Amino acid sequence: MKHGIFLFLCCVLIFNTIFAQSSIVKIQIKHAIGDSKTICTDSIYRLNQHDSIKITTLRYYISGIELLLNNQSIWIETNSFHLIDISDSSSSFFALKLPQNTQYNQIKFNLGIDSITSNAGALGGDLDPSKGMYWSWQSGYINLKLEGKSNLCKTNNQLFQLHLGGYLYPYSAMQQIVLNTCDQMPICIVFDLEKWIQKIPLDLQHHIMSPSNNSVLISKAAAQAFRICTPCEK
Amino acid sequence: MRKVIIIALILCLTSGYAFIKSYEFTVPENWPKPVYNFNKNPPNFTAIELGRNLFYDPILSKDNTISCASCHLQYTAFTHVDHALSHGINDRIGTRNAPALMNLAWQRQFMWDGAINHLDVQALAPINHPDEMGESFDSVVFKLQKSKYYKKWFLLAFNDSNISGEHTLKAISQFMLTLVSSNSKYDSVKRHQSKFTAQEKRGYQLFKINCSSCHTEPLFSSYQFENNGLPISNELKDSGRIRITHYLQDAFKFKVPSLRNIEFSYPYMHDGRFKKLSEVLNHYTQGIQSSETLAAQLRKPMAFSANEKVDIIAFLLTLTDKTFLFNPKFGYPKKIFNTSPNK
Structure with a gap:
């Protein structure tokens, strides 16, 4: 009987610790080109009067999510690796579980995978190499994959294929992004693809398959195209 | 007592690993x-x-x-x-x-x-x-x-x-x-279970002086990357490690291979250009091509007499491990494949 009471108390304690004082913060990532707020893999989008683009694949990693209050880190997600894929709309929504009443006004995350994780062997979940985001000929994750078609590309069928990654100096492609959230719930983030693609010289850089300087430059441009959906009111 | 057994059984079944025998790496x-x-x-x-x-x-x-x-x-x-x-x-x-x-x-x-x-x-x-x-x-x-x-x-x-x-x-x-x-004659000599012949002993001495800085004992490799002075193949144009690191100092460097079981692992070098150990030794005495990234140890020419080369090869043959090469645990899994879905 005594043992039973003890076990019951332990369960209550564990239950409280795990479930009681936490709150869920939802995150949504929207992908936009101009006025189009959602991207379909079979639609053609105008970039300007002359040029257009069709995106067949857009997949990338968001990792190391952290919440900050006035530039001070107050919460870090453990095992924080999220593979976003525009062909799977559910991947653009995920939830953070943090202690109740956590105050924050910034979100920090990486676009891509860090070098320690890139050296850690076979991993599971979104990092499973069978997800198609791991280079086979040279170890390391593809941080960001953009594939499609554009009249800008003077290639066979006007196709382009950008696989951006690399974790070794000097071609470490992972980018850190910090956005002001103003404690908005859910946290809504826009990846402005038009802003990013305008900075990619698709006429010259239509195929990137390995770590390189261009891979780093295009990754930086991608990071600059992330913003919060509604700017904070001052 | 019965309760204890039932609980133990439930724990075993739910844990999934309970009946799996763990392997102790030695x-x-x-x-x-x-x-x-x-x-x-x-x-x-x-x-x-x-x-x-x-x-x-x-x-x-x-x-x-x-x-x-x-x-x-x-x-x-x-x-x-x-x-x-x-x-x-x-x-x-x-x-x-x-x-x-x-x-x-x-x-x-x-x-x-x-x-x-x-x-x-x-x-x-x-x-x-x-x-x-x-x-x-x-x-x-x-x-x-x-x-x-x-x-x-x-x-x-x-x-x-x-x-x-x-x-x-x-x-x-x-x-x-x-x-x-880890069960070659070399290993048994190190464990004082057998002895080198006089020729193997001479070969081992020469090996220690000339080869062991890259082919480090007991694994017989430093597992570092070195340029061992091979002429570049015009067909393959293989620049080696520089393709991965992009550092100029890594041009034409390849991973130092282990010499264990070298008797059976021919042909040799990253492109398999040498079929015999004697060709490998001839490369180190006469064939080294100088370049900016050539391994420091190979900058001074190596000289072995014909007898010394034979002695070195005699030593290298002591690195053959037949308990490894013919261990049925590493072989084709006949029993498993009898029920394989591919058959």
């Missing part, structure tokens, strides 16, 4: 600590058998014709005997000699240029290479997921009912980690 006497982190992939006998099954199964290739063992044959220290460059699906020829597989738990980087940074992800390279197995890894996992036979193995080995890429790779690693070669 470090040979006086060897360094392995670099592989076994805590991240704790070995068990079932996963090792699963890995061995995958290693010998051509299901890993696009047209189900080539397995890992096609180019890594046990009797030749898991390299491709008689093939300077190995052939993959549709008889396509690669650009490098298949490396021997042994003592992998002591290595941090893999492939001749160190392109692979962890044993677990090594298998991805040959699976995906168009001149080797030519298959995408997600397709391999899909094929395994469709197999009722493999489903049972993964469930037993990893408590994984869905078959993940992670566990596929970890199973292959677990088998490869068991490929330890």
Whole structure:
């Protein structure tokens, strides 16, 4: 009987610790080109009067999510690796579980995978190499994959294929992004693809398959195209 | 009492691992600590058998014709005997000699240029290479997921009912980690169980003076990358490690191979250009081509008399480990394949 009471108390304690004082913060990532707020893999989008683009694949990693209050880190997600894929709309929504009443006004995350994780062997979940985001000929994750078609590309069928990654100096492609959230719930983030693609010289850089300087430059441009959906009111 | 037994049974059944016998990795006497982190992939006998099954199964290739063992044959220290460059699906020829597989738990980087940074992800390279197995890894996992036979193995080995890429790779690693070669005549001399002949002794002395700084004992490799002065092949134009690091100082450097089981692992060098050990020694005495990245140890010419070369070769033959080359635990898993879904 005594043992039973003890076990019951332990369960209550564990239950409280795990479930009681936490709150869920939802995150949504929207992908936009101009006025189009959602991207379909079979639609053609105008970039300007002359040029257009069709995106067949857009997949990338968001990792190391952290919440900050006035530039001070107050919460870090453990095992924080999220593979976003525009062909799977559910991947653009995920939830953070943090202690109740956590105050924050910034979100920090990486676009891509860090070098320690890139050296850690076979991993599971979104990092499973069978997800198609791991280079086979040279170890390391593809941080960001953009594939499609554009009249800008003077290639066979006007196709382009950008696989951006690399974790070794000097071609470490992972980018850190910090956005002001103003404690908005859910946290809504826009990846402005038009802003990013305008900075990619698709006429010259239509195929990137390995770590390189261009891979780093295009990754930086991608990071600059992330913003919060509604700017904070001052 | 009955309650205790029932609770124990429930715990065993729910834990999944309860009946799986764990495997104790043994470090040979006086060897360094392995670099592989076994805590991240704790070995068990079932996963090792699963890995061995995958290693010998051509299901890993696009047209189900080539397995890992096609180019890594046990009797030749898991390299491709008689093939300077190995052939993959549709008889396509690669650009490098298949490396021997042994003592992998002591290595941090893999492939001749160190392109692979962890044993677990090594298998991805040959699976995906168009001149080797030519298959995408997600397709391999899909094929395994469709197999009722493999489903049972993964469930037993990893408590994984869905078959993940992670566990596929970890199973292959677990088998490869068991490929330890530490029972050559050299090893028994070191353990004071036998003695070198006078000729082997002379060869060992010459080896220690001239070769051991790169082919470091007891693994017989420093596992560093060096340029050993081979003339560059105009056909292959292989620049080695620089392709991975982009550093000029890494041009024409390749991973120093272990000399264990060298008697059986011919042909030699990254492109298999030498068939005999005598050709290798002749290269070091007469064939070194000078360049900016040539290994410091080779800048001063090596000189061996004909007799000294024979002595060195006599010593190198003491590195043959027949308990490794003919160990049935590493061979073709006949019993397993009798029930394989591919047959």
